[in-house]
Amino acid sequence: MSTPAKKHGGGIENLFFALQKKLFDSIKDEIKGLNCSIPQIELLRHLEEHHELSLSEIARFLKITKPSASVMIDGMENRGLVKRTIPETDRRSVVITLTSKSTALIRAIAGKKKKVISVLIAKMSRKEQADLFTLLEKLINEY
Amino acid sequence: MSTPAKKHGGGIENLFFALQKKLFDSIKDEIKGLNCSIPQIELLRHLEEHHELSLSEIARFLKITKPSASVMIDGMENRGLVKRTIPETDRRSVVITLTSKSTALIRAIAGKKKKVISVLIAKMSRKEQADLFTLLEKLINEY
DNA sequence: TATTGTTATACTCTATAACTATA
């Protein structure tokens, strides 16, 4: 009983990474056709939560460089997904916000992601689902 | 008690995706400098388990097209990480195998991935770890 | 004809280096 998980190629870490790959692959399938990369979707979700972010904050959140973030925002701005504003308080900086178009898109994406998870947990009992979420929550909050 | 997880922006699915992002970000940090992308590492791990794979099998596993797989293998072959062989039984196909260099690399990567997980679960009790792994295992095996 | 893989070409994501504008 001291080694609870031994499948998927030899260790508990592989269990996590197998799950991670499956989630990743499923999301890719689901969002195909929405014309939005996974980092872009993460950004939209984060913007929905924080309402406005500077370019530096976006780069930090996505763990990419500022030039990369700048280019990404260029593309998203051209597609009408975000808006750049220069605040009067510091005219060097840029504030990025959602648009009505991206607000609608977020709802569509949230639905597709929810679908991935519901398939994933469909065969677990209510009790198992509750236990799993409690443990995942603990894991993430302590990280 | 019917909705066990409500943090991280409003739903149980976000818990999964928050975990997924954290794992992904951590792995990226850990493997920085090894000069290997995450798909390439997944492939090496898969090759270690299956010993040899055709190009089509690789494309299917990574969920990329055959031309993309071909290009990826070009790069990995140039860096001495895989070897192409043409089997006598079907001279259209290609068999990809590991090299001694990549066998060593896999060990290094496995260590780094293990480290990510050990940090992640460090503050959980043995009982919690065991419960979590049992549930994750069930999740993945039923998927 | 069907299958396996490659080549040609193009687009997206990311990086580093050098730059501009503002503080």
Added chain:
DNA sequence: TATAGTTATAGAGTATAACAATA
């Protein structure tokens, strides 16, 4: 001088279309 962001350029990863070799 330091900070926030942009532009120029390059490399990796991926795709589609067209191709070659083998079955």
